[in-house]
Amino acid sequence: MIALLKTVVARDLRLAMRRQADIVSALFFFIIVVSLFPLGVGPEAELLRRLASGVLWVAALLATMLSLPRLFADDFRDGTLEQMALCPQPLAVAVFGKTLAHWLSSGLPLTLLAPLIGLQFDLPADAVLTLVIGLAIGTPALSAIGAIGAALTLGLRGGGVLLSLLVLPLYIPVLIFGAGAVEATISGLGAEANLSILAALSLGGLFFAPWATAAALRIALE
Amino acid sequence: MLEASNLECVRGERRLFAGVGFRLDAGELLSLQGANGAGKTSLLRMLCGLTPPAAGEIRWRGQPIEKLGGEFRAELCYLGHHNAIKEELTPLENLLTSARLSGETLDEDTALDSLETVGLAGREDLACRYLSQGQKRRVALARLVHEQRALWILDEPYVALDVAAVDMVAGFIGAHLQRGGLAVLTTHQPVAVAAGKVRELRLGH
Amino acid sequence: MMVWNSFSDFLAMGGYGLYVWGSVGATALLMLAEPIIVARRNSALKTQLQRQFNAERADRGERKARRSQA
């Protein structure tokens, strides 16, 4: 089981490294979307500070959404997905591996980049820390839940738009507690409650979502 | 021993075939004939468990394959139309990854030996993107060189191969049958396999 | 028992007429429109299928397909 996980994660990361354009474009998308808001809303620091967590989290959601369609599409097209479905271990294990690899190549870079972008919003230090911790805890859930949408819309025309229509409503709890954590820090309430619920969402997502994704993949492979 | 009974396949609203059955014992090869679109690939995918049959049942060693699940898949090697290789990876990386995915231990030397056997010597570390269609097919076929699993299901293994390569693959299959393995394959050119009993199954009228 | 003492009172709905009748109106509209749409789509499907069956029968020479199918 673990060997399969290691193989899948190593393979996907190696592929991601060889096609860095995808990772970099998702990151720049994140940067651009976040930078648009001050231009739209105005440069007052006080207002931006209040908007910061919501804007960063929504941008993180959208950036993750960008890289989801390719999660299974290439493997579906060149036949490697079939081989994964035919390996002795349950398909959900391979899916968990791919979800992990997707997080490492999209969620994690976002999290590391967030403080830098946070500067634009003049966030206090402790808020930035909560933001980073929240993103680190929350983005795995985005990859796990997003994988379900990617599997359901595999091979469909207009899959990308449909994917976001299916997945964004399911992202709302993660958004609420992620952005809420930073709000709680700024207003001094302390973000432990938000972060622990966020962790619960991520663990629940990482544990249950692969089974739904595997089922959806088996349907797409029929 | 692989046994299929009363298999039926429906594609969209068209029924491709129905009442298809056969029995295949150790050391035997089933050659699947039929016009294009007769459902040969669908039947192969059913035997792998990828496509559920509209009716009928498939048994491996007397057990329905749905119940066996992972056990059945551990003894199955499927080679479809697609080469199942990643263009960005090298032949060596592809071979090692696909072996590990199916839970087999394959060290680098054996892998290199396999690649050499299929005539890819010198191209082991070149990204598959730069290989020709025939060479990519050889990367896919390299898996068969050291393949130990009992049941081989091959979809058009000889396509895009030159005559020498066709004989080579026929040799792999022959060796597999001699080891008591089973094979189901679809092909257009009739190819004599060195050993083992060949059964024929024609799909469609 | 009767809450309203005149029809105009009933319409005014204690000053909330716009909102109450706006809600009732939307509900009535949607709950009438949906069945009509479904019924119309079903009958369109039936005629289309009948036309297809007649065409097939015509191909088999059983019946000359009437061009101006209703």
Add this chain to the structure above:
Amino acid sequence: MSNGLLNWFKYASPQSFYPLAGKMIPWFWALAAIFGVVGLYIGFFVAPTDAQQGEGYRIIFLHVPAAWMSMFIYLVMAFWAAIGLIYKTRLSGMMATALAPTGAMFTFLALWTGAFWGKPMWGAWWVWDARLTSELILFFLYVGFIALQAAIDDPRRADKAGAILALVGVVNIPIIYFSVKWWNTLHQGASVSLTKAPSMAQTMLWGMLVCALAFWMYAIAVALMRVRGIILERERNTEWVRQELAR
């Protein structure tokens, strides 16, 4: 019990369900009409004026039943989805597909009547109340389900994919509702919220229940009509459909 279940499934083949549904539809329409008239009569002629909200509160006789139905239909959809996945019966998938538009319609109605109730009571067409917000998200779930099924040509795959989405959705609804409620109380406190329903006089409760029954009968009737269309569509190459339409 098992053979009872088995022949029920045998009976639930599209071919034998089509005429059965046809016979049932008029009855459900009749029930919907009767309950509707009684419910509205209670709501608008029997229920007393509310102390704080005057006559405007009568919208709850439409808003609350619609909200209940929007949630209930999604659960029924998920139920048929699960049955379809487990027992591989085609009819259950068709039922889920047939219910979705009606569920979406009720969700939209709940939002519309919620807004029309919020405007006079709280001065704003849209109130970020926890239940209204969850209703909006439920509407997105319905739209997602319908859009996914529309994007897939092969009906069998559409049913199964829709089933997975519905089941994932039904697991997420409580999570979404909980997080929205948390979010709502965090930002606004419970003051501006529809959860504080007016004091439930006996007649008001009866009015809502009867209206809900009417909506339920309506939903069954429309779903049965739509499922008959879906059966014809998917079974158009079969002999029985040919006879059915030849009549």
